[in-house]
Amino acid sequence: MHHPAKAMSFAKTYRLAIAAGLGLLTVAVGAFAVYSVRQVLVQVLIALFVAVSLDPAVRLLIRHGVRRSIAVAIIAVLVLAILVGFVWSLVPQLVGQAGQLLDNVPHYQQVLQDKSRTYREIADRYGLTQKLTEFATSLPEKIGGGALGVVTGIFSALVNVLLVTVLTLYFMADLPRLRRGLVRLVPRANRPRAAQAINVVVDKVGGYMIGNLIISLVAGVSVFICLIALGVPYALPLAVWVALTDLIPMIGAGVGAVGCCIVALVTGDVTSTVVLIVFFLIYQQIENYIVAPRVLRNTVDMSSVAILLAALTGAAILGLVGALMSIPIAAAIKVLMTPVVETLNEPPPREPPAEPPVPIPVPRDEDSSKLES
Numbered sequence: 001m002h003h004p005a006k007a008m009s010f011a012k013t014y015r016l017a018i019a020a021g022l023g024l025l026t027v028a029v030g031a032f033a034v035y036s037v038r039q040v041l042v043q044v045l046i047a048l049f050v051a052v053s054l055d056p057a058v059r060l061l062i063r064h065g066v067r068r069s070i071a072v073a074i075i076a077v078l079v080l081a082i083l084v085g086f087v088w089s090l091v092p093q094l095v096g097q098a099g100q101l102l103d104n105v106p107h108y109q110q111v112l113q114d115k116s117r118t119y120r121e122i123a124d125r126y127g128l129t130q131k132l133t134e135f136a137t138s139l140p141e142k143i144g145g146g147a148l149g150v151v152t153g154i155f156s157a158l159v160n161v162l163l164v165t166v167l168t169l170y171f172m173a174d175l176p177r178l179r180r181g182l183v184r185l186v187p188r189a190n191r192p193r194a195a196q197a198i199n200v201v202v203d204k205v206g207g208y209m210i211g212n213l214i215i216s217l218v219a220g221v222s223v224f225i226c227l228i229a230l231g232v233p234y235a236l237p238l239a240v241w242v243a244l245t246d247l248i249p250m251i252g253a254g255v256g257a258v259g260c261c262i263v264a265l266v267t268g269d270v271t272s273t274v275v276l277i278v279f280f281l282i283y284q285q286i287e288n289y290i291v292a293p294r295v296l297r298n299t300v301d302m303s304s305v306a307i308l309l310a311a312l313t314g315a316a317i318l319g320l321v322g323a324l325m326s327i328p329i330a331a332a333i334k335v336l337m338t339p340v341v342e343t344l345n346e347p348p349p350r351e352p353p354a355e356p357p358v359p360i361p362v363p364r365d366e367d368s369s370k371l372e373s
Contacts, residue, residue: 012022042318043160047167049325052202053209054168055175072172205328211295212327216246218291219253219283223260226279230272232264237279248311253284306330352357 034041054075061071171178179198186194220243227235253361257280265273307327314326 022139035059038323040163043164044167044371045325047164048171049205049209049328050164050168051171051175052206053213054172055202056206056210058172068176069173072169075172076169102124201332205332208328208331211292212247214295215292216243219243219246219256220286223256224282227260227264230264230275231268232260232272232276233267234263238263253280253287257284 026242057075058068061074062068066074069163179202180194182194182198183191220239223242224235224239227238232238238260241259242253245252245256245259248255257277261273261276261280307330310326310330311323314322314329316322318325
């Protein structure tokens with residue numbers, strides 16, 4: 001005997017299972033599509049961050065009466081001129097000195113092994129000498145990969161740079177319209193608050209990224225002057241190394257300092273190395289308490305733990321690029337969450353004290369009033 005309730009229950013369950021399966025399949029296809037174009041998405045993200053970083057300079061020109069399209073063109077030409085000048089003047093020397101440094105790694109390692117007993121014991125225990133020699137020997141082949149590898153690498157780099165440049169120009173030109181588009185996604189009642197939050201995020205993130213670039217430039221120039229004064233060879237690649245590592249939050253300055261001190265030790269004397277260590281200790285304090293607070297005074301203030309966690313998370317997801325972008329993203333999240341946290345922490349409004357009840361006069365009966373009279 002058939003039971004209609006059971007049949008309907010089975011049909012409904014079957015339809016729900018089909019819908020759930022299609023939903024899971026859709027999610028899986030979407031995730032696979034995102035994973036397939038992850039490189040393009042990273043380039044889009046880089047272009048967006050570059051556009052946000054350059055937006056304060058564009059708005060500065062706009063405040064002086066320059067149209068946005070012309071302001072974007074001026075800033076793009078200036079940035080391109082700076083990059084071309086840097087490549088034209090420094091890259092040939094940088095490549096030459098870096099190549100000499102790699103070629104002399106086995107010799108410097110032998111010198112360091114002769115000078116330091118501790119290093120000699122560590123190198124003998126872990127086979128450090130052989131590993132470093134093999135790394136220095138195979139590094140040019142890994143970078144170049146032969147003539148075909150060089151051509152392929154150059155072509156791929158040019159395509160990526162061109163794509164990021166075009167996307168950056170597009171984002172810079174249409175950033176106001178993109179802001180308005182984001183605001184329209186919010187319900188009408190919350191649009192004023194959303195517009196204010198987006199403006200604050202753009203201002204803070206742009207200021208943070210430009211400030212970090214300025215701090216890294218100051219660090220690289222300072223280290224270059226110190227290395228030249230001490231007579232340490234390979235001053236240019238070491239200064240560029242310090243400037244690049246200084247972009248990495250929390251640990252970047254220490255990594256750059258260690259590399260410079262090792263090169264100074266194996267190529268010079270102990271006195272120069274000690275002076276360089278003292279310089280890095282003093283400069284780090286100056287950067288932490290004088291340079292960084294002045295440059296980043298208009299950005300989001302974040303604790304050291306939050307910066308470290310954000311950097312580690314970004315590095316685990318996207319490597320070095322993720323570590324560099326994680327701090328502005330965390331700063332933007334903090335800007336967006338601050339009003340919510342403040343609202344949650346506000347004490348509940350007090351209810352006004354209840355007013356005493358007003359006595360209601362009781363009407364008297366006419367007959368009773370006549371009797372009383």
